[in-house]
Amino acid sequence: MNPAKVKQLVKQTRTIPGWFSGDAAMLFAWIDEIQKKNNIQGDSFEIGCHHGKSAVLLGSLLDPSREKLSVCDLFGMQEGNVSRSGNGDLDAFNQNMQPVKTSGVSINVFQKNSAELTATEIGRTYRIFHVDGGHNPDEALVDLTLAAECTIDSGIIILDDPFRAEWPGVTEALIRFLDQHPDFQAIMTGFNKLLLSRTQWSDMYVNAFEAKSQRESYGFGYPWRVKEMPFHNYALRVFYVPDYLQKKSVGNLARYVYNKSEWLQKTRQKNPKIGMVKPSQAGSSGS
Numbered sequence: 001m002n003p004a005k006v007k008q009l010v011k012q013t014r015t016i017p018g019w020f021s022g023d024a025a026m027l028f029a030w031i032d033e034i035q036k037k038n039n040i041q042g043d044s045f046e047i048g049c050h051h052g053k054s055a056v057l058l059g060s061l062l063d064p065s066r067e068k069l070s071v072c073d074l075f076g077m078q079e080g081n082v083s084r085s086g087n088g089d090l091d092a093f094n095q096n097m098q099p100v101k102t103s104g105v106s107i108n109v110f111q112k113n114s115a116e117l118t119a120t121e122i123g124r125t126y127r128i129f130h131v132d133g134g135h136n137p138d139e140a141l142v143d144l145t146l147a148a149e150c151t152i153d154s155g156i157i158i159l160d161d162p163f164r165a166e167w168p169g170v171t172e173a174l175i176r177f178l179d180q181h182p183d184f185q186a187i188m189t190g191f192n193k194l195l196l197s198r199t200q201w202s203d204m205y206v207n208a209f210e211a212k213s214q215r216e217s218y219g220f221g222y223p224w225r226v227k228e229m230p231f232h233n234y235a236l237r238v239f240y241v242p243d244y245l246q247k248k249s250v251g252n253l254a255r256y257v258y259n260k261s262e263w264l265q266k267t268r269q270k271n272p273k274i275g276m277v278k279p280s281q282a283g284s285s286g287s
């Protein structure tokens with residue numbers, strides 16, 4: 001999906017309660033674009049949909065003539081939500097998904113504990129599999145294991161809350177999953193998500209993430225940075241905004257304007273002494 005359409009969709013779904021940022025929506029759309037450019041077709045699955053905020057975006061990425069969306073949530077059976085992550089509501093979900101259904105995308109709903117899902121039941125046809133259900137270690141691990149079984153070779157598993165202090169169980173599940181699945185690799189993290197792909201497909205995605213023009217078109221140019229950090233045997237691409245650039249200050253406003261203006265950059269290239277940034281402020285490795 002192109003970035004302009006994502007922005008429009010994020011605006012339209014602003015009032016749906018949930019935990020899905022505009023940046024995460026851009027990332028999902030970017031993954032979709034990479035897959036489409038490489039002729040990768042398939043369905044999408046989401047474990048943990050709450051009121052449908054991320055499911056609307058997932059459904060909107062699909063080609064209704066050959067791809068479908070499937071979701072699983074406890075919805076009204078919240079006594080099974082042992083980690084207390086979210087609070088699914090089937091009526092709200094159905095109402096919020098109406099525009100996706102109207103566009104012709106078929107939606108299968110599994111109202112149950114995701115630990116009871118099987119690959120035979122849901123099929124092995126998914127190009128995007130979003131894991132955002134129970135956040136305890138065993139819950140997230142069982143969901144990741146199912147995702148690995150059901151994702152097509154070139155597909156992507158997206159894990160929510162991978163490194164959040166409030167949800168250490170998800171990080172434990174991630175590490176246990178990677179220990180048990182050497183055919184998978186963590187390729188990128190940012191916007192509270194982490195992407196897993198099979199190792200033989202990782203370059204296709206990573207090359208796209210490293211292309212500056214693509215990053216900028218999906219809104220991840222300045223002030224975003226990308227660094228490679230070793231994680232579980234591979235280089236993980238980390239998207240982040242350094243702390244000092246997150247502060248509201250006149251200096252940061254000036255940096256923002258400068259980085260968004262080609263004219264200012266060209267002028268400074270001709271006369272490098274204009275508006276010199278102190279080396280301590282220009283840091284490239286700070287977090």
Ligand SMILES: C[S@@+](CC[C@H](N)C(=O)[O-])C[C@H]1O[C@@H](n2cnc3c(N)ncnc32)[C@H](O)[C@@H]1O
Pocket residue numbers: 017018019020047048049050051052053054055072073074075080081082083085086087088089112113114115132133134135139
């Ligand atoms: C964090 S919310 C999902 C947020 C959602 N993706 C969004 O965009 O806002 C987690 C959801 O997982 C559901 N859930 C929790 N444990 C579950 C389990 N074991 N099986 C299925 N769903 C579960 C909850 O009902 C809740 O709706």
